[in-house]
Amino acid sequence: MKKKYRIHVALICLSVTLFAFTVNAKKSNDPEKDKLLLELLMFVIKKEHYNPAAVNDNFSKGVYKEYIEALDPSKRFFLQSDINEFSKFELVLDDQLTNKDLTFFNLTYDRLMLRMEEGNKIFKEILSSPFDYKTDESFNVDYDKAPYAKSNTELKDKWRKQIKLSVLSSFTDKKKTEEDKKLKDPAYVVKSDAMLEKETRENSIKALNDSFGFMNELKREDWFTLYINSMMSQFDPHTTYFASEEKEKFDVSISGKFEGIGAQLQKKNDYIEVSELISGGPAWRGKQLEKGDLIIKVAQSNGVAVDIAGLRLADVIKKIKGPKGSEVRLTVKKTDGTIQIISIIRDIVEIEETYVKSSVVEKNGLKYGVIYLPKFYIDFENKDGKGRDAAKDIAKEIDRLKETGIKGIVLDVRDDGGGSLGAVVNIAGLFIEEGPIVQVKSTVKKEILYDTDKKIKWDGPLVIMVNEFSASASEILAAAIQDYKRGIIIGSKQTYGKGTVQRVIDLNQYVKNSSFGDFGALKTTIQKFYRINGGSTQLEGVSSDVVMPDRYAYLKMGERDDAHALPWDKIDPAPYIVWDSKFDQAITNSKQRIEKNVQFQLIEENAKWIDSRSNENTYSLNIDKFKAAQNQIEAAAKKFKPIIDYRNNLKFNSLPYELEGFVNDPVLKEKRDRWHESLAKDIYVEEALNVLDDLQPKSIVKTSIPIDKKGKLVKR
Incomplete structure (x- = not known):
């Protein structure tokens, strides 16, 4: 094994100590934390980046373009009037960053939440009745070149065409599958077009409900992280801000291990489903938790079991993960409908x-x-x-x-x-x-x-x-x-x-006397x-x-x-x-x-x-x-x-x-x-x-x- 080499840098994980920011105690999710975070990031960038880009109007234009595209990549939420309003900030985001001004972010975040709520109603209305597939119309999926809708009527029509294309593709696939079944088995009774079309729309409703459900689970700080990273990417493609949850995922990806029960989880309606057990992990070794089990409650050791119905997947994972040697008790609904309480001692899990x-x-x-x-x-x-x-x-x-x-x-x-x-x-x-x-x-x-x-x-x-x-x-x-x-x-x-x-720098080392939580x-x-x-x-x-x-x-x-x-x-x-x-x-x-x-x-x-x-x-x-x-x-x-x-x-x-x-x-x-x-x-x-x-x-x-x-x- 090669151990004797001279090396003083690593691709990941090192710390620097320059000085600490002192802040007064504030409630979590306070805008003051966001402002302090911006100040911390720019301080570290200026001190540590190999060749930091100038924070000027060009920087501002880059942030604006990348952020708006990230918020609405398929241009199905914002109207042209929204963009006209946003564009007033295109050349001042550098100044807002310097002054820790959140006006642009607050405006875009509030507008996106409104437009998402409207979009949630639009797709359900569109999918409530069959499409007319004989109409001679088309849809262009090059969203980069597509204009924003000028009115709500035009936006609804864009939604309709996007969804219709998706349903049409699935519908024709289903028809082909039915034809193939008939060829293999002449006795097979082919489903009617009306039935197949209805099934396809129902599947689309479920898929879009899941998509909106995921977006609704995102918190304000998740969108703020997106805004921050639109700034960080202007310095180079690999400069990235990690909120605490993302930092944990990054650490796991580098080390290939974490402390927990060793189960891959996914959202299923209001509960969490076990999608896979990781070989060698404590859940796999215990042989009680199984693929397909629905987790409905989580308890720590002898603590009270908490009902996790409706919680974000990320929040449930936080409750289930924990230090090696600690106990977690899961109340699960088995695939046969029975309810069991399964005790698992957390351990190191290797991926x-x-x-x-x-x-x-x-x-x-x-x-x-x-x-x-x-x-x-x-x-x-x-x-x-x-x-x-x-x-x-x-x-x-x-x-x-x-x-x-x-x-x-x-x-x-x-x-x-x-x-x-x-x-x-x-x-x-x-x-x-x-x-x-x-x-x-x-x-x-x-x-x-x-x-x-x-x-x-x-x-x-x-x-x-x-x-x-x-x-x-x-x-x-x-x-x-x-x-x-x-x-x-x-x-x-x-x-x-x-x-x-790249170096990963813990921002918390610069902050003293803060009750803001993890930076x-x-x-x-x-x-x-x-x-x-x-x-x-x-x-x-x-x-x-x-x-x-x-x-x-x-x-x-x-x-x-x-x-x-x-x-x-x-x-x-x-x-x-x-x-x-x-x-x-x-x-x-x-x-x-x-x-x-x-x-x-x-x-x-x-x-x-x-x-x-x-x-x-x-x-x-x-x-x-x-x-x-x-x-x-x-x-x-x-x-x-x-x-x-x-x-x-x-x-x-x-x-x-x-x-x-x-x-x-x-x-x-x-x-x-x-x-x-x-x-x-x-x-x-x-x-x-x-x-x-x-x-x-x-x-x-x-x-x-x-x-x-x-x-x-x-x-x-």
Whole structure:
């Protein structure tokens, strides 16, 4: 395990102490708390942000645009008259921020609550009677370009068309399902159009009731957080304010664990339904709470049971979660109608989907390991070193894979959005002897983060799989492996392009003598990181050695497509020693295979088709024209069905230690079976294994090829 490296910054979780704001006691939800929060945020931004944007009229325009779009993205609530009123503030929000003036927020919040109440009545009225599907009319779903309604009559018509399009789509799907059933079973009695149409409208009413129910659960402070983050995003895409609940979710996403009962919950009417039990958690171990149970009361230890009917899901979760070792008693209604009181002792719950998993596969008589890393997680709270750590877990998986006799490793960081900077330094260090992994630069200094442990956990053939959503720590890892010529990077043309480091700062440390409650935290950009060759991954990402066609390659989804992203730049390289790796032939072979592969050709054609359809936003609301258009799309899409049906004829298996655990954990077995099934359909993994085949027997030989600070070979 690589422990001896020099590192003084982390992607998450550190604190700063400058001075404290002193406030008098105030009631919660007081506007004074909002004003203090704005003051705190701007103070921290100015002190900590890598390059804070000027708070001026341009800043104000950006906040205004983003906030209004976030409040009403489909333009189904506000009227043009509302926007005209709001627009008077477009160039003064910077001044309001400086003066801690909440006039604009209060105006928009009150108006939105009014318009939502009106919208709640509108959709019920619209869905109370059948639609006329013979009318020749259409609806454009490009909401960015759509105008706001000029009157209530026009707004109701917009609602009608939006809902009609949704119902029409579901209605035609139901009709098709009925026709298919009749074809399979001539005795089947097809439901009438009137019955199907009624069912579809009833489903739409339920869906919209749920949607409005969710919005009605949001408190004023939730909307204020939205307003704040419209400001924070002007500094860069990754500067974000976390209210206390969101901070908890962020911590869980990074550590992969929390303290509670280990159940996933969802709102069902007035009560809370258990949607899933987390394997290994206390509820799962207790075997009393089951999927589908309705929670109707919650009690703490010997306390009084509280009826949770009508409470927000977030508030119920707060009551159920609690510290390890404490007791919670749930009154539940079972699926058979019986009522039970279930006692559960809370414990540490680990979210298995957060953690590393591996599989072994045989190809051409050789065994290879596939390691999937969903996130560069680390448990900062656990000071004794026993907490989960992505680097430690990967090291364990490598040892286990080596015991099976593998000849190569595919490390899959597709869709991995990053995590701990320390974890990525340690993970890269598993594959090299020693040396720099990444350079980090703040406004005042530059630092090089090293792996100093000469032990190599795996020195054999290595492939890193990436895609356009591999970001941050994933890009550091891919860049380091590429710069050292230690492995081959395959995947999308380039990765996401996030080359910045964030710190999460607890705002409560600045406030003394306050009864306002929790002020939450600010995640803000404090540094930029650079490859050891000196280049930044910001905007440009990491370019794959082998580019594989991607269905979404032409859509704009990367950091480079965000207007507030920090710019690309470069610094001097760090001295490092590359591996004398014979990759050229393997890369050439892979490119030739991809070029000739019919499946990859189809994926490339599909990508262009998806891109061409991205501008088709107008749908007919006439059922005959709608069906004709959908049939045309389905006919075109049939050509791409082999992409979904593809199988690579490889068999992926769990390692022996997991197979033993399946005996007592059928849920984990089911999850692994699903993963292995997806791997067996994955042409990208198949090509990664082909590359490992091309790297056999031994083609990586460590030699001394030093690179100096100017990126040039050192003559000897």
